[in-house]
Amino acid sequence: MLSIHLFRQNKELILEGLKKKNFKDTDLVDQIIGIDEQRRLLQVENDNLSAAVNSASKSVGQLMAKGDKEGAEAIKAQVLANKERAKAVAQSLAELEKEQYEALVRLPNLPHSSVPYGKTPEENEIVRSGGEMPDLSAQKMPHWELAAKYGLMDFELGNKITGAGFPVFMGQGARLQRALINYFLNYNIDAGYKEYCPPFMVNAESAFGTTQLPDKEGQMYHVTEDGFFLIPTAEVPVTNVYRDVIIPESELPVKMTAYSPCFRREAGSYGKDVRGLNRVHQFDKVEVVQLANPANSYEILEEMVSHVERLVQNLGLPYRILRLCGGDMSFSSALTYDFEVYSAAQERWLEVSSVSNFETFQTNRMKIRFKDGSNKTQMVHSLNGSSLALPRIMACLLENNQTPEGINIPAALQPYFGKEKIS
RNA sequence: GGAGAGAUGGCAGAGCGGUCGAUUGCGGCAGUCUUGAAAACUGUUGACUGUAAUAGGUCCGGGGGUUCGAAUCCCUCUCUCUCCGCCA
Numbered sequence: 001m002l003s004i005h006l007f008r009q010n011k012e013l014i015l016e017g018l019k020k021k022n023f024k025d026t027d028l029v030d031q032i033i034g035i036d037e038q039r040r041l042l043q044v045e046n047d048n049l050s051a052a053v054n055s056a057s058k059s060v061g062q063l064m065a066k067g068d069k070e071g072a073e074a075i076k077a078q079v080l081a082n083k084e085r086a087k088a089v090a091q092s093l094a095e096l097e098k099e100q101y102e103a104l105v106r107l108p109n110l111p112h113s114s115v116p117y118g119k120t121p122e123e124n125e126i127v128r129s130g131g132e133m134p135d136l137s138a139q140k141m142p143h144w145e146l147a148a149k150y151g152l153m154d155f156e157l158g159n160k161i162t163g164a165g166f167p168v169f170m171g172q173g174a175r176l177q178r179a180l181i182n183y184f185l186n187y188n189i190d191a192g193y194k195e196y197c198p199p200f201m202v203n204a205e206s207a208f209g210t211t212q213l214p215d216k217e218g219q220m221y222h223v224t225e226d227g228f229f230l231i232p233t234a235e236v237p238v239t240n241v242y243r244d245v246i247i248p249e250s251e252l253p254v255k256m257t258a259y260s261p262c263f264r265r266e267a268g269s270y271g272k273d274v275r276g277l278n279r280v281h282q283f284d285k286v287e288v289v290q291l292a293n294p295a296n297s298y299e300i301l302e303e304m305v306s307h308v309e310r311l312v313q314n315l316g317l318p319y320r321i322l323r324l325c326g327g328d329m330s331f332s333s334a335l336t337y338d339f340e341v342y343s344a345a346q347e348r349w350l351e352v353s354s355v356s357n358f359e360t361f362q363t364n365r366m367k368i369r370f371k372d373g374s375n376k377t378q379m380v381h382s383l384n385g386s387s388l389a390l391p392r393i394m395a396c397l398l399e400n401n402q403t404p405e406g407i408n409i410p411a412a413l414q415p416y417f418g419k420e421k422i423s
Numbered sequence: 424g425g426a427g428a429g430a431u432g433g434c435a436g437a438g439c440g441g442u443c444g445a446u447u448g449c450g451g452c453a454g455u456c457u458u459g460a461a462a463a464c465u466g467u468u469g470a471c472u473g474u475a476a477u478a479g480g481u482c483c484g485g486g487g488g489u490u491c492g493a494a495u496c497c498c499u500c501u502c503u504c505u506c507c508g509c510c511a
Contacts, residue, residue: 043473044480048480050480051479051480054480054492057490057491057492060491061442062441062442075491079491079492
C-alpha cells in the first residue's frame with residue numbers, strides 16, 4: 001500500500017510510476033487526493049469538537065468538587081449539543097477513511113527507476129545468463145517420461161488421492177526432493193539467514209500484510225471453517241514474523257529463510273504449461289526474506305540475486321536472469337529479477353525464482369519499522385526471493401542430466417542425495 | 424468438548440468513574456563516581472495523527488453501549504492461561 005504522504009508531496013511521481021506499471025485506472029490518484037483533502041478538514045473539525053468536549057467535561061468535575069451544581073448542569077447541556085455534532089462528523093469521517101483506504105489498496109507499488117517500460121514478458125530485459133547447454137543427442141526424454149522410467153513420481157496417483165496438480169514423489173524422486181530442500185536451506189543458513197519453520201496456514205491479517213489479500217484471494221486455498229488460508233509461499237508467514245514490530249536499526253538487515261510447501265489454486269491455467277512439474281497446485285520451495293534499511297535495500301537486492309545465482313550455478317544448470325518490465329511485474333514489487341533455467345528436453349525456459357524489492361509496500365501494511373539515526377520511526381524495506389522452487393529445478397535437473405546409464409546428480413547435491421546418479 | 428481465570432506501555436505489574444497516556448519495578452538511553460567496568464546514585468525513556476514549529480486529537484485485546492466524563496460500569500466478539508476430557 002502506498003503511503004498517503006506521497007500523494008500530497010509528489011503526485012507526478014505516482015502517475016509516472018503507474019504508467020510504467022501499465023496501470024490504467026489513474027483517476028484513482030486524483031480521487032485519493034480529493035478524499036484526503038476532505039478527510040483532513042473533517043479531521044480538524046472532529047478534533048476541535050473533541051477538544052471542546054474534553055475540556056468542558058473536565059470543568060464539570062471541578063465545579064462538582066466545589067459544590068457548584070448549577071454551573072455544572074449548564075456545561076453538561078452545552079457538551080451534549082457538541083456531542084450531537086461530533087457524532088455526525090465522526091460518521092462522515094469514518095466513511096471517508098474507508099473510501100480512501102479502499103482506493104489506496106487498489107493501487108500497485110511504483111516501479112524502481114531501473115525498471116524497463118513494457119507490457120508483456122517478451123519485453124523483459126535479459127540481464128545476464130550462464131551455465132552450459134547440455135548435449136542431449138543420445139536421448140531426449142521430458143521429465144515426466146523420465147519420472148515414469150525411474151519411478152520417481154506419479155501424477156496419476158496424485159489425481160486419485162487429491163486431484164490434478166498434486167504429484168506424488170516416491171523412491172529416489174522423494175529422496176531427491178528432500179536432498180534439494182536440505183541443500184538449499186543449508187546454503188542459505190551458511191550465508192547468514194536464520195532458519196524458520198513457519199505455520200503453513202495463515203490468518204487473513206497475515207495474508208493482507210504481504211498483499212495476497214484482498215486482490216489475490218481466489219489464488220489461495222481457503223479453510224473456511226476457521227478462516228485460514230494455505231500459504232502460497234513461505235514469504236507470507238515469514239515476513240509476518242515482524243508485523244507490528246519496531247526493529248532496532250542495528251539489527252538490520254534481518255535475514256530469514258524457510259522451507260515450506262506452497263499451495264496455489266492456479267485458476268485459469270491450462271495446456272502444455274501445466275504438463276508434468278511445470279505448474280502444480282502443491283510444491284516445495286525454500287524462500288529467503290530480508291528486512292532492510294531503505295538506505296541500502298537495492299544493494300541487498302543485488303546481493304540476493306548473486307546469492308541465488310551461485311545456487312543455480314552450483315547445480316550446473318543453464319540459466320538467465322531477467323529484469324521484469326513494468327507490465328510483467330507483480331502488483332506489490334518495485335523491482336523484480338526472475339531466474340529461468342533451460343529445460344533441455346522440453347526446450348523451454350522455466351521460471352524457478354523471483355527476487356524482488358517491495359520497498360515499503362508491504363511494510364506499510366504490516367507496520368514493520370525501525371528508528372533511524374535521528375530517532376524517527378520509518379518503514380523498513382522488505383525483499384524476498386525463492387532459493388529455490390523445487391519442481392522446475394527438478395524437471396530441469398532430470399532432463400538436462402539424463403544419460404542412457406541414468407541421471408547424473410550434481411556434485412553439490414551428492415552429499416545430500418547419497419549417490420552420484422539415479423539409475 | 425466441559426469448568427474457571429484473565430487480556431494495561433519493550434517486559435513484569437498497579438489502577439477499578441474525573442487530578443490517568445496511565446503508580447512502581449526491570450530493561451533501554453544519558454550523566455555522576457571509576458584508569459575502565461560493575462555496583463550505587465541522578466535524570467530520561469510508548470505509538471499513531473497533526474503543525475512551519477507549537478497546540479490539538481486518538482490509542483489500556485477488537486467492536487458496541489451507559490455517562491457531562493470510561494483503562495475503570497454494561498453487552499458482545501476474539502485470544503491467552505489453569506483444571507478436566509479426548510488425542511499425535
